[in-house]
Amino acid sequence: MAKRFTALLIAIFLSTTLLSPSTQAAGIKIAIAYEAGGKGDNGINDLASLGLERAIKKNNLSRLDVREQITDGTLGDRITRVRFLAKNKYQLIICVGAGYADTVRRISVEFPNTQFAIIDDQSVAMTNVSNLSFATEEGIYLAAAALALASKSGKIGFIGDKSEVSTVNYAQVFSKGAVAANSKIKVSSKLLDESVADEVKTQVTAGVDQIFSTWARSDEVISTIAASNGNSKKVLISGLLPDQYFLNFPIGKKNQYLVVSKRFDLAVEQLISTEIAGKSMLDILDSKKGIYGHRYNLKDGGLLVKLVSGSVLPAKILTISAGIKAGKVKNFKP
Numbered sequence: 001m002a003k004r005f006t007a008l009l010i011a012i013f014l015s016t017t018l019l020s021p022s023t024q025a026a027g028i029k030i031a032i033a034y035e036a037g038g039k040g041d042n043g044i045n046d047l048a049s050l051g052l053e054r055a056i057k058k059n060n061l062s063r064l065d066v067r068e069q070i071t072d073g074t075l076g077d078r079i080t081r082v083r084f085l086a087k088n089k090y091q092l093i094i095c096v097g098a099g100y101a102d103t104v105r106r107i108s109v110e111f112p113n114t115q116f117a118i119i120d121d122q123s124v125a126m127t128n129v130s131n132l133s134f135a136t137e138e139g140i141y142l143a144a145a146a147l148a149l150a151s152k153s154g155k156i157g158f159i160g161d162k163s164e165v166s167t168v169n170y171a172q173v174f175s176k177g178a179v180a181a182n183s184k185i186k187v188s189s190k191l192l193d194e195s196v197a198d199e200v201k202t203q204v205t206a207g208v209d210q211i212f213s214t215w216a217r218s219d220e221v222i223s224t225i226a227a228s229n230g231n232s233k234k235v236l237i238s239g240l241l242p243d244q245y246f247l248n249f250p251i252g253k254k255n256q257y258l259v260v261s262k263r264f265d266l267a268v269e270q271l272i273s274t275e276i277a278g279k280s281m282l283d284i285l286d287s288k289k290g291i292y293g294h295r296y297n298l299k300d301g302g303l304l305v306k307l308v309s310g311s312v313l314p315a316k317i318l319t320i321s322a323g324i325k326a327g328k329v330k331n332f333k334p
Contacts, residue, residue, distance in 0.1 A: 029065050030272055031090040033082055035097040036073035043245030044264055048096045048119065051268030058269070059276055071099075078103040086111040092275040094119065094268060104129055115280055119267050122285050122293060130281040131293030132267045136166070136240070137173045137332040138298050138324050139260035140212070142305045143238055144177030146258055146317045147210040148185040150236075157203040157211040158189040159196065159221055167191055169332075170214055176331040180320060200224040204235050210257060212238045219246035226255045256308040263302045267294075299325040 032052055034045040049068075056066060067090060069081045082103050085093050093114060095104055098121040108116045108126040115128055122133040147156045158174045160167035171189045178185045188208055190199050197220050203211060204225070213221040222244075225237050236257035239247050246252055247259060274281050282292040296302020298321060305321070307313060313321070323329045 027065065028061075028092075028276060029067070029088075029090040030061070030092045030094070030275065031067040031069065031085040032094040032268065033069045033071060033078070033085070033096065033100065035099060036071055038070035041245060042248045043242040044097055044120070047242045047264040048094075048268050051265035052272070054265065055269045055272035059273065061272075073099070075102060079106060082107045082116075083110070086114045091115060092117065092271065094271055096264065097121075098123075115275065117271050117281070117293075119264055120262065122291055122295065125286075125290040127282070127290070127292065129292070130271065131285060131291055132271070132281065133285070133293065133295050134262040134303050135295055135297035135332075136260065136262065136303070137169060139240075139262075139303050139305050140170050140214075141173050141177035141180075141329065141332065142298065142317065142321055142324060143212055143258055143260050144174040144187075145181035145320050146305065146307075146313060147212060147238060148178040148180075148182040148187075149314055149316060150257060151182075151185065151210045153207045153209045154182075154184060155186045155188065155206065155208045157208040158187065159199060159203075159211060159213040159215055160189075160191045161215050161217065162191040162193045164214070167214060173332055174212060177320075180329075180331075181316060196220045197224045201228065204228050204233075209233075209235050210238065211235065214240050214243070216240070216243045219244075219249075219252070222246060222252050222255060226251050229255060253308055258305060258307050261304040261306065263296060263304065266302050267296065297325075 037045060039045050039049050071078045071081055078100055086107055093116050095118045100118050101121050101123050104116050104118045105124050108129050112128055117130040117132060118124060119132045122131040124131055156178060158171050160171055175187045178187050188203050192199055196215055200221055215221050222237050225235050229235060237255055238258045241247055241259050241261045242264060271281060281294045283294050285291045285293055285295060
């Protein structure tokens with residue numbers, strides 16, 4: 001009897017000391033607030049959800065400890081939902097998209113002991129907020145180089161949304177990247193707030209055969225290109241995911257060359273793993289403003305440039321990519 005009792009004690013000891021990460025993670029409450037539309041959008045919400053599912057599986061999290069919320073897009077609704085999550089003691093609250101910036105700024109002040117995170121933004125200056133953004137300009141630079149090398153006409157185009165603050169920089173970075181791959185390339189850049197289809201037609205008529213667009217208000221760029229493509233000519237579009245969710249549609253893929261992908265899924269997965277490890281993602285992004293988090297880039301795999309065909313990027317483009325990752329390319333600001 002004594003021997004069996006001793007054996008039982010040893011078994012109990014081993015079961016409590018050799019705890020798996022999933023057992024250690026038990027009780028950690030994590031919430032994610034999706035952008036309007038929620039899952040099924042083929043865009044930022046679906047990608048964030050993919051990262052959440054991987055994190056749940058990887059860490060064997062109980063779904064009872066994971067809460068998913070969807071906003072209707074108004075500030076009042078965002079505040080109500082995020083405040084509800086904070087009041088209910090969720091240790092990590094992940095907000096998907098820059099639309100949550102004002103909400104996170106307000107609620108993080110009310111709940112200083114709660115860890116918040118916002119994906120695709122770096123404007124919230126609070127020590128309990130992880131701002132997870134993307135070095136999109138690196139991807140656009142590399143994409144421009146790839147388009148310049150692939151162009152048969154020697155003419156490529158850029159179409160951006162004038163209302164977006166970053167678009168001016170993106171347009172200039174695009175031109176620099178194109179020249180890095182082909183010094184003789186001709187670049188047509190246009191920043192618009194309307195008449196997007198007309199500009200696409202203008203560039204196509206001028207002989208542009210590769211266009212990069214950051215226009216995300218509608219699928220007007222891709223649909224116009226698709227309509228103009230025939231047996232005698234082929235113009236290819238490249239763009240930004242998950243912002244331009246319509247690039248995932250069949251009509252988009254048929255007329256695409258490459259995509260620059262911001263990995264919302266990786267951001268969510270790493271946020272959760274970091275929280276479970278008892279840490280936070282708080283790299284210094286702006287020391288003067290007190291903004292912390294992480295800026296994903298080509299080097300850490302949080303930003304990807306991929307050919308839609310699935311082929312490997314040309315050797316020259318891979319060399320340029322290596323230079324960016326090594327910090328040798330610094331042409332990312334106007």
